Amino acid sequence: MNQIDISVIMTVKNGSKYLESSLSSVFSQTYLPKEVVVVNDGSDDDTWEVLKKLRHMAPVQVQLVDTQGVGRARALNLAVNHTRYPWLANIDADDQWLPEKLAQQVATISLFPNVELVVTASQIVYGEGEGELVISRGFSVTPMGCDSFYVNNPINHSSILFSRRFFDEVGGYDEALFRQVDIDLWVRALRKGFIFYQVDLPLTVKRLHEGQSFEVGNRLSYTFNSLKISIKKLRQLKAPFYYFPIAFVKFFYNNIPRSIRRRLKRVSLWKL
Incomplete structure (x- = not known):
């Protein structure tokens, strides 16, 4: 090495x-x-x-x-x-x-x-x-x-x-x-x-953890900023057009409370 x-x-x-x-x-x-x-x-x-x-x-x-x-x-x-x-x-x-x-x-x-x-x-x-x-x-x-x-x-x-x-x-x-x-x-x-x-x-x-900006009253602002960055990223990387709607789906999903998202993940894994 x-x-x-x-x-x-x-x-x-x-x-x-x-x-x-x-x-x-x-x-x-x-x-x-x-x-x-x-x-x-x-x-x-x-x-x-x-x-x-x-x-x-x-x-x-x-x-x-x-x-x-x-x-x-x-x-x-x-x-x-x-x-x-x-x-x-x-x-x-x-x-x-x-x-x-x-x-x-x-x-x-x-x-x-x-x-x-x-x-x-x-x-x-x-x-x-x-x-x-x-x-x-x-x-x-x-x-x-x-x-x-x-x-x-x-x-x-x-x-x-x-x-x-x-x-x-x-x-x-x-x-x-x-x-x-x-x-x-x-x-x-x-x-x-x-x-x-x-x-x-x-x-x-x-x-x-709860101390992060994503969870401390700034969820909508954080996820909206993430959406803008995702769209910009896809444009800059010249991604195929069908990836763009995924960014919007993620935006809505990430505004669901974390406890519900974790339950959804567990249900998905159980079904698999």
Whole structure:
């Protein structure tokens, strides 16, 4: 396996509740990164104090950057600008990695020397749940082109490992955007001809909880913005026309309360 030097980036705003589990999952990697850069984006809870405590427990260097609140995209760009190594991995402050996450991605880079971005499959947990630690499937990798993005955004932002060259060539995160800045980056990369690779193991844990903007009184605004981004994405990727109605179906579905959506999913799985 080639030696890959990795900087991990994180941005956080009022995210102290899950910070320890998130950063502990980074510190527990079998393939340790060289450093972690955390941007505190104007938190008014105890996030900064928790970060300072966790920094002293870290097995790698941790840089802390404090701001008065610059917004998601700018905070991500700021984190990248503070990194020192050629490969970058993002983790959101409420998500987790399984211990082999970075190791499997580094193995993928060794197999595909021209790769610029590697992601992993993900698993979902709700509230304070924990991800499944037992991985039974063998190692496999799937390339992801434009058609992988027509229906959904298949990339969990916490699963990415990408080169600094990729980031600079695509132009970084668009600071004019306030939400879903990741899908905008993927679309710009796809239009430039980049191909992504996915490790087909759920090595990243995506946490869904009531503190997220999707669930805190902003559902309609969030999903309407998602609809606009989806339509723009389909146009930019020149998707077949029959994918466009799917974006509207998803808009209506996502405005159903989460509890009902989860019941619908269970019914669907039972019928299958």
